Amino acid sequence: MPDRPPDRPVVPRPHACRDPRPAAHGPVDPPEAAAGAADGAAPRAVICDSWRRSRAAGGDVEIPAAPLVFDADARAAHPLDRHLERVLRRWSCVGAPVTDPDTGHVLDCIDLSATVDALHPAAVGLVAAAARLAESRLELRMQARDELLRERYLRHLRGLGGGAAALVTGTGRVLAADPEGWRGLRVPAPRDGAHLTLPDGRLAVAETLGEVFLLRAAEPGRREDGRPLLTLSLLGADPPHALLDGAALPLTLRHAEILALLALHPRGLSADQLSAQLYGDEGNPGTIRAEIHRLRDRLGELLPAKPYRLECELDADFLTVRRLLADGGADELTQAARLYQGELLPRSESPELRAERDELAVRLRSQLLDRGGPDALWEYAQTSAGQDDLEILQRLVAILPPGEPRRAAAQSRAHRVLSEE
Incomplete structure (x- = not known):
């Protein structure tokens, strides 16, 4: 064995720190x-x-x-x-x-x-x-998305007719508010039906509008133009959820089905048509007239007859998803996946609504598999429809880079789905 060379003295080296x-x-x-x-x-x-x-x-x-x-x-x-x-x-x-x-x-x-x-x-x-x-x-992309959301949902805020209120994102950023000075501030991340504190200290109730939340502290009012705003949240909702000028409107499944059918046919439907679309060949127009009478107790003049139709502004989550899918952009697909919280009225047996439910689910899923990016696929994978979808999970694993946390989560979930088959 050769002799071990003597230890060399340590020579200081240049260093980028101020104090080396x-x-x-x-x-x-x-x-x-x-x-x-x-x-x-x-x-x-x-x-x-x-x-x-x-x-x-x-x-x-x-x-x-x-x-x-x-x-x-x-x-x-x-x-x-x-x-x-x-x-x-x-x-x-x-x-x-x-x-x-x-x-x-x-x-x-x-x-x-x-x-x-x-x-x-x-x-x-x-x-x-x-x-x-x-x-x-990232901020430029966020600002562009904020403008789209304001353009789409600002009418909900204006429709309250005064009183402290705000439109906020799912992360709690204020997109628009009354008073205007609240814009850009942040509140805790909202949940539907949860109580939050507004920037002025007042307590507000959070109500989902699909892509954003409405926080309101005062009693809702009628829009300045006299046309109320009906908001339907029917994707994955059980029970279905609706707002009329920002106020909660309790719905039975049957009434939610009628409103969904009228939303799909803005020119209106006769009692015979509603009966066929709701019950199929076994439908009875007399049964429909009785249900319409009960629903009119809540909507009044907003639900006229001959034909039955909705005389109000309408914002329905399933119609928004349909429009976003028709737009065809990558950002629109991500928004559609985020808004799609489940199937349209999953307990409904209406032939017309089942067809709409199946078509919407197939269109969204096929577009995600064909051209969906990581964000859109991940949003869908968090929904009840996508959380155990093996093809969606495998697609995520294929396009996400190694070391990305979402890739590891998708891979683990895919393994679990395979093991349960």
Whole structure:
């Protein structure tokens, strides 16, 4: 065996940090030993804090690799699966977070890593600029979507006829409000029927409009033009849900079926036509007239006869999904998948509504498989219809990159579906 060469003295290297002293000593000891460094200079507080976190997690200067903190399954689902693989003792990194402008959460981190002698001081500014550029693009997309939502749903806010109210996203951002000064503020993420506090401290009730929520603190009023607004939420809803000028309108299944059929036929239907579409060949027009009479007790002049029709503005979630699918854009497909919370009136046996229900489900699913991006597919996979859809899950696994948390979740769910077959 040849003699072991003598240890070489550690030579300080250039460093991108403002205070390079911690890196100038080569491999370093734990905080309690740092005070005995050759030049007597203690490391910065952030370095000491990092050492303490590492020691608390089981790290030690003598181990050749990072200690196991996550098992393989947990690591595969962790968004930082790749910043966990190995110890890079002589490397330095600069990073900047990319924040979601909608939720305020950190989406990812742009990182530049190199050995300390190769990392240029300008890397910090470069990485920060790249992160801000990514955030700017995300914000532009969010603003464009916000404008579409305001254009589509602002009439709900105006239809209240005064009183504190707001249109908010599912993440709690205020898209439009009365008073106008609330726009851009944030409230807790709403849920249908939940009570939230408005920016002025008043209590409000959240009511879903499909893609957004309406928060209202005052009693709803009639629209300025005199035409009320009827909102139908019938996708996956059990019981079905409706609003009339922002006020909850309780519905039986039969009344929801009648309203859905009238929404599909805005010019109106006769009692015979309604009976056939609702009951098939066994229908009785007299039964329909009795149901219409009960429904008119709630809607009054909004449901005239000869033919039966709806004399009001209408916003129905299943009609919105149909329109979004007809538009054909990628963003519209994502919105349709987000709005599609389940089948149209799943308990209905109406021949007409069953046909509409099946057609809508097939159109959405086929478009998702043909041209759906990760966001649209993931939105659909969270619904009752898509959560166990093997083709949708396998498509997600195929197009999402390795290490993406949604890919690991879709893969795990696909394995479970296969094991249950």
